[in-house]
Amino acid sequence: MATRTPDQQTEQELTSQAKAFAQSGNAPDIVALMQSSRERLESVSFSRKAKIVRVMIDLIGTVPGAEQLQIETCREWVEICQHQMFLRLKLEILLASLYMGIKDYVAAKDLLEKLLKEVKKNDDKRLLVELHLLESQCHLALRDLPKARTSLTAARAAANAVYVPPTLSSKMEMQSGLLHSEEHDYKTAYSYFYEAFESDDGMKQESAEGRLKYVLMCLVMLNKPDEVTQLTGGRLALKYTGRPTQAMRAVAEAQAARSLHDFQRVLDEYADELQEDPHIASHLQDLRDTLFEGHLARIIEPFSRVEVSHIAELIGLEIGPVEAKLSQMILDKKLHGILDQGTGCLKLFDPTPADKTYEASAESLQKLNRVVDALFEKAAMIN
Secondary structure (H helix, E strand, O other), X not given: OOOOOHHHHHHHHHHHHHHHHXXXXXXXXXXXXXXXXXXXXXXXXXXXXXXHHHHHHHHHHOOOOOHHHHHHHHXXXXXXXXXXXXXXXXXXXXXXXXXXXXXXXHHHHHHHHXXXXXXXXXXXXXXXXXXXXXXXXXXXXXXXHHHHHHHHHHHHHHHOOOOOOHHHHHHHHHXXXXXXXXXXXXXXXXXXXXXXXXHHHHOOXXXXXXXXXXXXXXXXXXXXXXXXXXXXXXXXXXXXXXXXXXXXXXXXXXXXXXXXXXXXXXXHHOHHHHOOOXXXXXXXXXXXXXXXXXXHHHHHOOOOEEEHHHHHHHHOOOHHHHHHHHHHHHHOOOOOEEEEOOOOEEEEOOOXXXXXXXXXXXXXXXXHHHHHHHXXXXXXXHO
């Protein structure tokens, strides 16, 4: 058995104690351990010290309800490491990600802007990749898609000049997929998500199943529920059987059945996997609206006049949501009709055929204009 170096011994001892405290839910004890080990950490290399401190701060975050203590500890160590630039920058990047974790995007954005100015002066490409990627994630959370794309492009440009570890590369692919999915380009998003999933799957990362969830979401949004069943029924069926995969399979089954009730039941049953993720929740809300509209269209198809209460009874929902959706469909011109508030009825009209007279006239005038232009050119040549 190989003998450990003093640095490795220090790392093993401190991280083992910290993990034991985290498993028992004692976050303050991890903070106390970090304080009592400051002198010991001074004897190890900068890179090893950065790794140990990062791991211990991450372990604080694994204790439920310790998010604020984790942020305070990270701030404290940023101050402690003011004269150790490498470690301070790594901790400030961690602090920015922690701010994003508690949805304090303004604080994260301000810190990232400060860090980017400093790192650009040092021309540290590796840190620039991390910072631009975090900046892109922050802008996406703030719904500023143009800036999110610009930051991701900057991250990729910096990544071309330096070695990027597979884990960081996977995060960039994931961010690209998120941006494309926000633009409803699910086909392109699928390719990015699948590449991120394959990378994490190959490295046996715990995040692989989360990546797979986004892959399946794209198939659902592309209206390909059968492919979801095929993809999760092969080799992945034995490897990924967690609730995220089960949730997306259930969504695909509800979509294949075109059942609004089954879809709502799945959303309620897998609330943590589907509703807590803002990206997944946003896209599934669009899918729910599509199912809702399709269900309503099938119900009202045989009627020319029908009470809204009867539609609500047939679909099994309250009158309010049904009336609101019918109003929206009328305004979007998906339904030709009106809501009679006095009688509580929906009156449907036959769709008016489009009048193509103006289009035909405009086309004829364009052709006539081309003929006149040609005649002028010929007359000019004769003269």
